[in-house]
Amino acid sequence: GAVVSQHPSWVICKSGTSVKIECRSLDFQATTMFWYRQFPKQSLMLMATSNEGSKATYEQGVEKDKFLINHASLTLSTLTVTSAHPEDSSFYICSARRGGTLSGNTIYFGEGSWLTVV
């Protein structure tokens, strides 16, 4: 079963509003989670690294004031798209690294969230 859960799977919001996407690690603690964005017919681009209890680290070109990341617990990171515009419409997907297992340091992905801004 899924070990990283993302919610919602899809969301439609009006331009100018904010929308929050949640990423949960279901049966392990994740001190670090990662957020990606994928535009149609393109690859996944790393947006930011979410660190539990501290500020997120954003990739070059990603506006930290627009894409707010909060990682308040070891099992939950949230991405809030503020003042959304149609160009923010995209597939957002999170991942978490699970360490200390027999299978090694494995990364798991959420199911992804489709955001459409109208």
Place this chain on the structure above:
Amino acid sequence: SQQGEEDPQALSIQEGENATMNCSYKTSINNLQWYRQNSGRGLVHLILIRSNEREKHSGRLRVTLDTSKKSSSLLITASRAADTASYFCATDANQAGTALIFGKGTTLSVSS
């Protein structure tokens, strides 16, 4: 950020044929992973090859890794229409706090 290129960007073949996709990367890695993504869906992990491995098999999949050339290839043998999807390589430094970095992907279309 992205590691590098995948080629071809798009590949169209007939059922039963083999499909080969290539991936190049730029930095040092601990392992390289291949994922499949059906249109509009999430990622499906296919196979992981470690930096000290040169070749790995899983069913109809064969992955090679050449760390001296910083390149990898994914071969799908006896392709099926259900293999139609986008395929991405992703490099992993396998360190706490580091993310997978994806290549640009290859879109595979298998017609029956």
